[in-house]
Amino acid sequence: MIDLRLLREDPDRVRASQRARGEDVDLVDALLSADELRRSSGVRFDELRNEQKSLGKLIPKATPEERTELLKKAEQLKADVKAADAAQDEADADAKRLLLQLGNIVHEDVPVGGEEDFVVLETHGTIRDFGAEGFEPKDHLELGEALGAIDMERGAKVSGSRFYYLTGVGALLELALVNAAIAQATEAGFTPMLTPALVRPRAMEGTGFLGQAAENVYHLEKDDYYLVGTSEVPLAAYHMDEIIDADKLPLRYAGFSPCFRREAGTYGKDTRGIFRVHQFDKVEMFSYVDPADAEAEHRRLLEWEKQWLTGLELPFQVIDVATGDLGASASRKFDCEAWIPTQGKYRELTSASNCDGFQARRLSVRMRDGKKVQPLATLNGTLCAVPRTIVALLENHQLPDGSVRVPEVLRPYLGGREVLEPVAK
RNA sequence: GGAGGCGUCGCCUAGUCCGGUCUAUGGCGCCGCACUGCUAAUGCGGUUUGGGGUUUACCCCCCAUCGAGGGUUCAAAUCCCUCCGCCUCCGCCA
Numbered sequence: 001m002i003d004l005r006l007l008r009e010d011p012d013r014v015r016a017s018q019r020a021r022g023e024d025v026d027l028v029d030a031l032l033s034a035d036e037l038r039r040s041s042g043v044r045f046d047e048l049r050n051e052q053k054s055l056g057k058l059i060p061k062a063t064p065e066e067r068t069e070l071l072k073k074a075e076q077l078k079a080d081v082k083a084a085d086a087a088q089d090e091a092d093a094d095a096k097r098l099l100l101q102l103g104n105i106v107h108e109d110v111p112v113g114g115e116e117d118f119v120v121l122e123t124h125g126t127i128r129d130f131g132a133e134g135f136e137p138k139d140h141l142e143l144g145e146a147l148g149a150i151d152m153e154r155g156a157k158v159s160g161s162r163f164y165y166l167t168g169v170g171a172l173l174e175l176a177l178v179n180a181a182i183a184q185a186t187e188a189g190f191t192p193m194l195t196p197a198l199v200r201p202r203a204m205e206g207t208g209f210l211g212q213a214a215e216n217v218y219h220l221e222k223d224d225y226y227l228v229g230t231s232e233v234p235l236a237a238y239h240m241d242e243i244i245d246a247d248k249l250p251l252r253y254a255g256f257s258p259c260f261r262r263e264a265g266t267y268g269k270d271t272r273g274i275f276r277v278h279q280f281d282k283v284e285m286f287s288y289v290d291p292a293d294a295e296a297e298h299r300r301l302l303e304w305e306k307q308w309l310t311g312l313e314l315p316f317q318v319i320d321v322a323t324g325d326l327g328a329s330a331s332r333k334f335d336c337e338a339w340i341p342t343q344g345k346y347r348e349l350t351s352a353s354n355c356d357g358f359q360a361r362r363l364s365v366r367m368r369d370g371k372k373v374q375p376l377a378t379l380n381g382t383l384c385a386v387p388r389t390i391v392a393l394l395e396n397h398q399l400p401d402g403s404v405r406v407p408e409v410l411r412p413y414l415g416g417r418e419v420l421e422p423v424a425k
Numbered sequence: 426g427g428a429g430g431c432g433u434c435g436c437c438u439a440g441u442c443c444g445g446u447c448u449a450u451g452g453c454g455c456c457g458c459a460c461u462g463c464u465a466a467u468g469c470g471g472u473u474u475g476g477g478g479u480u481u482a483c484c485c486c487c488c489a490u491c492g493a494g495g496g497u498u499c500a501a502a503u504c505c506c507u508c509c510g511c512c513u514c515c516g517c518c519a
Contacts, residue, residue: 042489043477043488045489046478049488060500070499078500
């Protein structure tokens with residue numbers, strides 16, 4: 001949620017942010033009046049309750065005659081307090097409900113527009129010219145099947161569409177990627193974390209995934225658990241309801257977990273192979289920082305992502321994601337998109353979001369700086385989303401005979417192997 | 426899954442049986458001040474969080490907060506119910 005003080009002092013800023021996101025601007029005015037009602041009903045309750053408490057102190061000391069009189073008054077007050085309490089609860093709930101609908105305030109430099117309106121900030125690496133090399137690149141699935149690394153058919157047989165098995169060298173490749181990613185993150189000072197994949201509603205809502213993103217979240221109705229779409233969720237909720245000393249910041253965690261996504265509304269999109277799947281594993285970076293340090297941390301997360309992709313020797317570009325594609329929690333988002341040869345375009349491999357205090361307020365994670373207690377800032381960035389990274393690796397590093405060169409950083413994690421070779425069927 | 430115990434303002438803890446004295450006790454830690462060649466020790470004061478009022482600001486005041494939410498009552502840390510979490514034992518199990 002956003003800072004209510006900002007809403008009261010500068011509602012135009014909030015309206016502008018809503019407009020940029022393409023969200024409902026009237027929500028801001030509804031929220032302002034709900035907030036005023038919340039305040040006034042709170043004052044009313046406090047007054048009555050104060051009166052009730054004063055009266056309650058008199059009763060034990062009163063003489064029997066006075067006592068009867070006081071009890072009569074107290075009886076009436078009881079009803080008034082109860083009514084005022086109910087009114088306050090309702091006003092609180094209304095204001096909270098509206099507040100939770102509001103997305104984060106968009107950073108002023110974010111390009112306004114939809115999915116296609118991103119701005120390219122940087123490009124790295126060189127796109128291979130397969131024509132000049134004299135062969136037509138195969139796509140990741142053809143390569144993966146030949147290597148005995150990916151089995152889509154049996155994935156579909158067992159679990160349905162968008163499920164897969166990583167087999168043999170494919171399984172080894174995932175483990176190598178994960179180990180290399182965790183090693184890089186640990187080297188950079190992140191604490192490695194294996195996190196729960198099932199979380200309670202509070203964690204899911206606090207992280208901001210039950211708004212527009214809700215249709216992409218799996219829910220276990222019987223137990224009221226949500227399957228996380230990223231370990232960002234358990235990492236953000238890790239310090240829920242805590243106050244962290246300022247000198248302990250920044251706190252940096254590298255989470256590894258399975259990720260589950262319903263991929264509703266993507267029928268017919270990226271249907272081939274493992275580019276878009278319902279379940280995958282991911283190494284995610286997560287930072288808790290002083291709000292004043294948030295933008296700098298955002299850049300640092302981006303640098304670590306660039307270091308990772310550069311190490312994997314993948315050509316990629318960095319984009320500043322447009323307002324309409326930010327998601328509720330982010331004030332700004334940088335994606336790294338790797339070149340996918342058979343698609344002839346750059347596709348998202350990693351994503352770094354600055355959520356400022358948005359998640360921290362919802363989850364009540366605060367920092368103590370001297371006497372001041374205030375929400376801190378949370379940021380997250382992908383280090384390695386496994387299937388997409390495998391797609392990019394196979395396609396970009398393929399050789400004419402269908403084998404795949406292993407980038408040097410991964411070799412120590414693959415028993416020194418330099419090339420993955422097709423296997424006989 | 427069955428039985429039992431527990432949850433108090435950073436940590437530990439008193440209070441809960443028997444409702445009003447709780448404006449929640451004490452210790453530790455921490456912060457400030459005083460004193461002292463330095464350090465240590467000692468003394469005094471402060472130290473939950475959220476909302477609101479007032480204020481240039483500091484201060485101060487009010488309300489809520491004893492795991493969470495309901496209920497009983499004029500009045501709830503205290504009595505009742507539900508839920509959450511932790512611990513012990515039993516059963517089952519990778």
